[in-house]
Amino acid sequence: MISVMLPDGSAKQLSDGASAADLAKSISDGLARVAVAAKVNDAVVDLQRPLPDGAKVQILTKKDAEALEVLRHSAAHLMADAILRIFPKAQLTIGPVVEDGFYYDIYYPEGKITPDDFPKIEAEMAKIAKQGHAFVRCVSGYDEANEHYARYKAIDGGHNKFKQELVGGIKERGEELTFYKHGDFIDLCRGPHVPDTGWLKHVKLTKVSGAYWRADQAKEQLQRVYGTAFFSKDELEAYFHRLEEARKRDHRLIGEQQELFMFTEDAPGFPFYLPKGAQLWNTLANYARNKLKKRGYYEVKGPIILSESLWHTSGHYENYLENMFFTKMKMANEKKAGLIVDVEEDRPMAVKPMNCPGHCLIFKHKLRSHNDMPIRYSELGLVHRRELSGVRHGLFRVQAFTQDDAHHFVTPEQIVGEVQMLIDYFKEVYADFNITDYHMELSTRPEKRVGSDEIWDRAENGLKQALEAGGYKYKLNPGDGAFYGPKIDFHIKDSLNRTWQCGTIQLDFSMPERFGLQYIGADGQRHTPVMIHRAGLGSLERFMGMIIEHYAGAFPLWLAPVQVQVIPVSEKFVEYAKQVNDRFIDFGLRSEVNLKDDRVGYKIREASLQKIPYAIVVGEKEQENGTINIRSRDQGELGEMPLDKFLESLKDWRK
Secondary structure, eight states: OEEEEOTTSOEEEEOTTOBHHHHHHHHOHHHHHHOOEEEETTEEEOTTSBOOTTOBEEEEOTTSHHHHHHHHHHHHHHHHHHHHHHOTTOEEOOOOEETTEEEEEEEOTTOOOOGGGHHHHHHHHHHHHHHTOBOEEEEEOSOTTSHHHHHHHHTTTSOOHHHHHHHHHHHHHTOOEEEEEETTEEEEOOOOOOSBGGGOOSEEEEEEEEEEGGGOTTSOEEEEEEEEEOSSHHHHHHHHHHHHHHHHTOHHHHHHHTTOEEOOTTSTTOOEEOHHHHHHHHHHHHHHHHHHHTTTOEEOOOOSEEEHHHHHHHTHHHHHGGGOEEOOEEEEOSSSTTOEEEEOOSSOEEEOSOSHHHHHHHHHTSOEEGGGOSEEEEEEEEEEOOOOTTTOBTTTBOSEEEEEEEEEEEOGGGHHHHHHHHHHHHHHHHHHTTOOOEEEEEEOOOSSOOSOHHHHHHHHHHHHHHHHHTTOOOEEETTOSBTTBOEEEEEEEOTTOOEEEEEEEEEESHHHHHTTOOEEOTTSSEEOOEEEEEEEEEEHHHHHHHHHHHTTTOOOTTTOSSOEEEEESSGGGHHHHHHHHHHHHHHTOOEEEOOOSSOHHHHHHHHHHTTOSEEEEEOHHHHHHTEEEEEETTTEEEEEEEHHHHHHHOOSOOO
């Protein structure tokens, strides 16, 4: 007999060799019917795996987040099976679960799989699902005579070099070689999977994109076929409804409709702000500045280009080289017309990808005292980072952006207080944008990093102490820290329930030491300060893209690029419209007059499509009475009222 521990702390006795499925059935037939997989000692496994004695076991059902990942992993195998049936000359590579679904990378040099092929692939998937083939885990040696290994090699023609590379890597690491089969299909896989293909009734393919084997542009180009899966038809339909809403809210579409920004091939990945977009950008920038002034920040400004040697000192050259832009001096050859040559410079230069080294230089320009600290430098600093064309995406992934950046230089004793101040500050900022759903993650040391383990221990413990002393809830995100220090990231949810990584607080013991920064402590001795990197809105470009989609372009009054538009009903009332507009501008509102030669109804509709908070119509009656007629985007017709009364009624029109 074996004994296992259930989530409620009770023990359950089972026969030797009993599986998680046996455990579920021993609890109730109902649980056995809805069981998807099991969590055994915190690892998710198939229901058929034998349970070890003394294990902690939780039966997973569709209510558990891990179960959805298992379902989608199985759906990837289902899709691969269907694709090979329709495209027998295709070759499989890898097929992982990703956020909102799964994908499979396919090598198919003889043609292309396109969305036009989705209906027949989905029909084949439905056929396989209906057959209810069990997912069976198969363990194999590296002997090609093994039945499972032989079937795996033969499943897509027997000459799949990608598979051999994957198997070779597993063998080199000394790991167990496992496959999963259902029906006639078998694939290299660690699992786990749902009990059988009958669970995979609500699967839909979503898109196709290009990819490279091992993400290396020098290697074979693959086709990445995406899909998603849910436990019910309603969940699947709700997902596609959210996708449709997301398409309507796409910041690139709204940016074009409202004339906010543009891109051109002459500057790939570098946004151009049109007048309304520049106003929105400036509103965000001024908002950030006002918040920081109240918290004792000093705004600074550094150059965009600095010496290449500086980035060696900071560690960026070693750890961030592929993301940086470098300058190169060019000169015309005096003897050969039209010939341009690169010139070797005594001091090569680089375009800054981050602001932190510049702030270190500012701190260092004179010796500080512990009485001066904490010192908080802020900068709306323009930075440049290389992004491949395949990952650029509107304002979300650009090659030049302005960071709502700041660096705190503190004593070790000030770390906890500064971090807690920043957490509370970020919460206040997100509330101003109607963002209340968010969580924090503590990201620890990555493999590629600078600094000793001792320094990293101190930094990670510092952030952990700040979180726990303040009673803040957080998740642990191992290995995802910056190369110079651990960090606390804020992950916010927008109105479509999508998650975005936004604010960040990074604790850095290494960079101040690398730059030789010092201050005079209370003991009269020189000490190295600790540096806190922080970004509230993060990239203004990315944050702008996010809030465009969050509000679907209907910005709150304080944020709207145009807050009020005045519409005269005819040419006779243009002068009165201009007087009203001047009053709005004097009050501080962003107002404009629509003087186009169009009908009033068309102008009102245009203001509505532009999602301007207030359309103010003036005609003979309003001119005689000295009033205005108000149409609110959010409240509808407000009717005629004195201008002063309207101004008095405005709330939250600026922050």
